[in-house]
Ligand code: NAD
């Protein structure tokens with residue numbers, strides 16, 4: 001079996017569902033269930049004995065050691081993290097705790113477990129760390145896309161904490177020989193994404209008739225990847241990646257934020273004929289230190305592991321919009337008092 005951390009979050013829950021559907025191999029899912037973790041995402045596998053959910057913190061050494069001893073996983077996939085840039089600007093502490101200290105403690109527990117394995121199991125073991133393209137910093141308009149050798153230049157507390165965790169993972173390979181794999185991925189979108197991130201926030205606000213807040217001039221560029229393509233890529237890296245290597249994962253879909261917002265509005269208008277969602281677009285004060293452009297060169301993973309995205313942006317965004325339209329209860333259930341407080345904190349004063 002394998003063990004995933006953060007498997008009740010956006011990418012993690014998509015990964016768990018896809019993993020069980022594609023492989024049937026048992027998976028232990030350790031998640032702290034912060035505001036971003038949601039067991040509703042996993043309700044379709046609630047009766048599946050191949051999925052073992054454990055609520056807990058990656059920094060809880062005793063719990064992790066006990067889980068490793070009990071389940072003897074052949075691999076760990078580390079997705080647990082604080083993941084939202086704006087939250088890292090308002091309060092970096094949780095990012096340092098989970099993304100840096102948590103990853104460190106997890107690595108320590110895993111190193112102790114792995115060191116005691118039989119030689120064959122030691123050789124076959126993998127620790128796959130899921131990271132982000134944000135560690136590479138920001139690109140100018142005409143600069144080439146990030147390759148795996150691009151220098152680290154993180155600009156937000158979030159990306160700095162992820163960069164730090166990447167360095168620790170790398171060091172555990174070089175120093176202790178732990179068979180690690182690191183993936184650096186671009187912006188994901190798809191089902192179960194918490195509506196603090198651009199695409200689900202725009203969908204939720206548009207459906208509620210609220211302003212669609214575009215930071216700054218809206219011309220910042222992100223490289224969009226459908227979440228299931230990301231899950232497939234991680235499975236492939238786990239299966240065939242070379243320990244110690246990093247793999248960039250991206251969708252070859254560079255788009256300006258305002259283009260994304262317009263596309264979301266156009267698609268929603270298709271499903272709600274006669275509506276005009278674009279009138280809700282509101283330019284607001286920019287994010288401090290806002291990275292201008294990210295772009296992933298995903299040639300290495302295609303060349304060496306034969307992975308490339310199956311979805312285009314057109315097919316992926318349509319599936320995404322349809323999922324949110326078909327799941328109004330999910331959107332309503334995540335919009336708790338804590339969610340409303342976050343919106344006030346982040347958006348009041350930006351107008
Ligand atoms: P998310 O915020 O939706 O989910 C994170 C999950 O981690 C939640 O379920 C949360 O409860 C859990 N968690 C947080 N702290 C924990 C802790 N201390 N111990 C155990 N569990 C904890 O995030 P996501 O968007 O699904 O991202 C998953 C991973 O992928 C993160 O490492 C993120 O940095 C990385 N990533 C995300 C994107 C993206 O576009 N969303 C792109 C590239 C990389």
Ligand code: DAU
Nearest residue numbers: 083084085132133134186187196197198213214215220257
């Ligand atoms: O690049 C990968 C990263 O993508 C991941 O590592 C992060 O976990 C993930 O959150 C995402 O980071 P971004 O900051 O790019 O995503 P976000 O959805 O927050 O914002 C996308 C762009 O949209 C960004 O340029 C900021 C802008 N934006 C965002 C929000 C929430 C707005 O203009 N308005 C908004 O209200």
